[in-house]
Amino acid sequence: MNEVRVKNTGLRGVTVADTKISFIDGEQGILLYRGYRIEELAEKSSFLEVAFLLLNGNLPDAAQLKAFEQRISEARELPDFAVGCLRQLPKNAGPMDVLQASVPFLGMSDPELADETREANVRKAVRLIARIPAVVAAWHRLRNGLEPLPPDDGLPHSANFLWQLQGKKPDAELARDLELCLLLHADHTFNASTFACREVVSTRAHMYAGVAAGVGALSGSLHGGANERVMKMLMEIESEKDIPGWVRAQLEQGQRIMGMGHAVYKAYDPRAKILKEMSRRLGEKFGETKWYELSDQVEKSALAEFEKRGKKQIHTNVDFWSASVYHMIGIPGDLMTNIFAIARIVGWCAHIIEEKFAEAQGKPALYRPTSEYVGHYCGKMGCTYEPLKQRKHAPQI
Numbered sequence: 001m002n003e004v005r006v007k008n009t010g011l012r013g014v015t016v017a018d019t020k021i022s023f024i025d026g027e028q029g030i031l032l033y034r035g036y037r038i039e040e041l042a043e044k045s046s047f048l049e050v051a052f053l054l055l056n057g058n059l060p061d062a063a064q065l066k067a068f069e070q071r072i073s074e075a076r077e078l079p080d081f082a083v084g085c086l087r088q089l090p091k092n093a094g095p096m097d098v099l100q101a102s103v104p105f106l107g108m109s110d111p112e113l114a115d116e117t118r119e120a121n122v123r124k125a126v127r128l129i130a131r132i133p134a135v136v137a138a139w140h141r142l143r144n145g146l147e148p149l150p151p152d153d154g155l156p157h158s159a160n161f162l163w164q165l166q167g168k169k170p171d172a173e174l175a176r177d178l179e180l181c182l183l184l185h186a187d188h189t190f191n192a193s194t195f196a197c198r199e200v201v202s203t204r205a206h207m208y209a210g211v212a213a214g215v216g217a218l219s220g221s222l223h224g225g226a227n228e229r230v231m232k233m234l235m236e237i238e239s240e241k242d243i244p245g246w247v248r249a250q251l252e253q254g255q256r257i258m259g260m261g262h263a264v265y266k267a268y269d270p271r272a273k274i275l276k277e278m279s280r281r282l283g284e285k286f287g288e289t290k291w292y293e294l295s296d297q298v299e300k301s302a303l304a305e306f307e308k309r310g311k312k313q314i315h316t317n318v319d320f321w322s323a324s325v326y327h328m329i330g331i332p333g334d335l336m337t338n339i340f341a342i343a344r345i346v347g348w349c350a351h352i353i354e355e356k357f358a359e360a361q362g363k364p365a366l367y368r369p370t371s372e373y374v375g376h377y378c379g380k381m382g383c384t385y386e387p388l389k390q391r392k393h394a395p396q397i
């Protein structure tokens with residue numbers, strides 16, 4: 001094998017695998033799911049239709065979609081064991097920590113946990129897609145001293161989530177908007193969390209182990225955690241008079257503007273375009289346009305500053321515009337990254353199955369990169385081992 005030496009660059013530009021699931025052209029701002037443009041799917045498909053597409057490779061016909069929706073709806077009920085575990089968690093725990101902890105609880109109560117056939121993995125994916133929203137909703141209620149609500153079989157996916165979260169039947173238009181947000185976040189090639197999932201299952205660990213790793217990776221502020229921070233930023237600067245000055249000061253202090261920049265897109269994120277319009281529309285619907293207007297000012301100021309600083313490649317990403325949208329849908333700031341997980345569970349499962357069954361390349365292979373050792377070295381025979389009593393106080397690294 002030829003040695004490829006790439007170090008400390010976050011693997012940017014390094015192709016580590018083939019995939020048939022999604023495609024990004026970062027220069028032109030293009031995203032395809034299984035070959036279809038995200039804009040067209042956003043206009044014409046439902047989230048579960050796209051989930052079917054990502055998991056199975058093709059868009060479903062009407063009967064297949066109905067059967068898939070039925071399977072998701074039947075799988076929504078959380079196992080008692082998982083709810084019992086949630087009850088034990090401290091009420092002030094971070095919602096992403098709770099979600100990460102809950103994934104193994106769901107795995108332990110899955111009767112097919114050890115069945116590694118493809119069919120069983122697809123069934124596990126269906127349970128995860130159905131239950132991750134139920135966990136988020138149940139946790140939110142428990143932490144507020146409320147009992148989790150049973151799913152409503154008559155409601156579509158995102159409407160049911162809002163019902164289980166908020167305890168009231170949601171406005172149909174808002175539920176559809178949330179559905180569109182989920183669709184836009186469903187997959188995104190080898191992002192950090194998806195790569196974490198694939199890396200973990202390449203060891204032949206089960207799907208739940210991979211997904212727990214994915215949730216952990218998503219929680220970070222440079223990945224899914226950015227949407228929560230965008231909302232925090234908007235709330236902090238709500239009464240700021242000089243937005244361009246605030247943006248300039250942030251950059252001068254070496255701070256990052258959350259929701260800006262992307263490892264792959266060097267153009268406007270196509271998902272952010274759709275969410276920006278949604279944010280504007282929701283602002284008008286609720287007669288509360290301030291979040292859209294504030295976001296717009298921050299965006300304009302940041303893009304102008306980046307350009308001035310020779311960083312024209314930094315554009316707005318999906319997290320920037322999802323923050324105000326989620327806020328207007330009634331999602332608390334600290335649950336915004338969980339919403340990302342409710343969507344991305346689809347991509348994680350699709351990638352885990354592709355990885356486990358080598359559906360895009362020759363055969364499954366364990367990820368195992370190399371590193372260059374640059375630490376203490378006394379030759380291949382090793383350093384002289386000093387017995388404990390003779391050692392001097394060691395300096396800390």
Ligand SMILES: CC(C)(COP(=O)(O)OP(=O)(O)OC[C@H]1O[C@@H](n2cnc3c(N)ncnc32)[C@H](O)[C@@H]1OP(=O)(O)O)[C@@H](O)C(=O)NCCC(=O)NCCS
Binds near residue numbers: 258318
């Ligand atoms: C997502 C992100 C990690 C991608 O970064 P990247 O393309 O690998 O680029 P780097 O982190 O190497 O940054 C390149 C340069 O642009 C700057 N930069 C990138 N994003 C920036 C941002 N949001 N605000 C200010 N500066 C930014 C970096 O400071 C760096 O400057 P330098 O070369 O002077 O050190 C980065 O854009 C970021 O931190 N964004 C904010 C968090 C966010 O929104 N994450 C969600 C991504 S969907």
